Amino acid sequence: MPEEIIIPLLQHIGAQTSPIVSVGDRVLVGQKIADSESLVSAPVHSSVSGEVKAIEPRMTKEGTKSQSIVIAPDGKQEEVQFKGLSGEEALDPEKVRLAVREAGIVGMGGAGFPTHVKLTPPKDKPITDVIINGGECEPYLAADHRNFLEFGEKIIDGLKIIMNTVGAKNGYLGIETNKIDAIYHIDKLVASEANIKIIPLVAIYPQGAEKQLIETILEKEVPSGGLPSDVGALVHNAGTAAAISDAVRLGRPLIERTISVSGYGMAGLTNVRAKIGTPISHVIKECGGFKGKTGKVITGGPMTGVALFDLSVPVIKGTLGVVVFTADDTSIPNPRSCIRCGRCVDICPARIMPNYISQYIEVDQIDRADDFSVLDCVECGLCSYVCPATRPFIQLIRHAKAKIMAERKKEEN
């Protein structure tokens, strides 16, 4: 047990929650400690039993401090009484959505959008296809693989609950072909399910990106600026599906998740179940600590993850993993002029032109970047990965996106 568990009030896209416990309170495992009235939000729960030590801003992966509930675990791990839905209740979409909301479930593939909102598709856009995303988000990460092997039944149960809740006919499980054991395992489990199919995926980045997965499995493209529901699709991460099953059948909230711990700077490479709120430094210690001279510690994957300077940052609901590079693996890029080689254009999964976009942003012609569809960028990082001039595409593009969105907000008001 770490000395303290740090649970940020905002771990998702949407409104921040407010604490419903006070400093000095004793909390139990699974006890709701913060909630919000807002529609797009998700409550947070304690992952340990212990005493609320502080409610104060703590460091997050973004590099800024955010209001968090700090709990000193007592090691007893006493749980609150969990109560799931009965078989009949679990068929009622309203009850399922409420159970998912109360369990604080958000998308566990990284984005962290509240799941109960995704389970409430707009009436004019019926969902026909539900896809369980088992295409690992990024290289170095293998949490989904582990989830399929350990929680196969729960994932399939979660898929069935989702399909029933949104009224979808078809269920798909996308699993990468280099995880053949997971495919065999799941295949046995869905043998008797007529409308659930396993789709083997080529393990190629960014296969785990929602829109790319829909393109592969359903051979449809989500309209630019639209949502998967525009093509009748709904994508959920494999871990999320398992969490939905836990929430509905057992009433267990989302208080732990599978994360990958990897990279040549780690002593041991593994997938672990980590309690939400565990400091990254503790995860690293429990997994055997660093190996060699540490260069970079990343939360998330090596393509889109965030390099940390403070390892007290906690594991949250959307944390995919921890990747540690040695000093030898770590280099600071030295960006140069674009030589127009076109590698970024050839590889871009959104099929936009990062070269021109980045050059427009550099000279502050944000509107030209907008013309070149900068908003369609999925920020996969492949353009920078292949660039012989190691250009900082992602920073430039995020800068432009933020400016464009701010401009649009101003126009609306």
Added chain:
Amino acid sequence: MGSEYVVSAPPHIRSGETIEKLMAWTFLALSPVVIATIYAFGFYAFRTIVVSIISAIATEAAILKYRKMPIVIKDGSAAITGLILALTLPPKVPYWIPMAGAFMAIFFGKQLFGGLGHNIFNPALVGRAMIVISWPSIMTSSWFTTLKELDGITTATPLAAFKAVKAGTLSLDISTVYKTLLFFNRGSCMGEVSALLLILGGVILIARKVIDWRIPVFFIGTVFIMSLLTGNNGPFNLLGGALLLGAFFIATDPVTSPVTRKAKVIYGVCLGLVTILIRFYTPNPEGVMYTILFMNAFASLIDRYARPIKYGMVKAK
């Protein structure tokens, strides 16, 4: 706030491709041609190549120093410009010709536009064009041999010879010409010494993914097909002249060619058509170098109209 860990923006892993590696592979791919040309033309070739490369690097370094920019000559781009320029020259030019050419290539062709990545026209070709305009007589009288193997022919290049054959002022056995062009041709620019070695270099660049196959394939393909369609000799127009050097090593210069795959196809075809136009419908026997310079001006324009269709350009339900 100090931290013992490195913090930088994603992505945290890179493919390892660098400008230096691309330039180094271009050197490597050209090295068989360079060796052959030195073998064919001896000291002349050696002198022209060395002077050209050194002048290009020196000009680049001096201008970067003046502009107070980091002196990045180790990226190899100036050296490549020098080498390509040398390969487009006749072997027996006086030593100051590559010197002047390399200076003008780097100064007018590259640095005036802002340096690597910013120039519109291929620097080596800018240098070459300026020499041709400034000292036309030297450029047309510095050939090493005038197809001596073909007894008594005094035309300058194989293409000129072929034009003469067509016009009926010259008769010779075509198969001899092919052999010469493929293996060892001493009546040409330095870089055209062997078609076979140029193709080898091009294949290396394509296999190593230094260049995209589209520009050379569509360029050469268009010249070949259009030669046949216009009643000219296809294979000869492919092997003779500067087509292979231009298509594999000059037209593919990333900075001055289009970016998208579609645009590269269009660009290649246009290069082919303009080359045909110059070769068959103007008094000039050869036009590859001017063709590339001319098409350089259109590279960005073609890009604009040949953008990839982005993901999600489908109608919402």
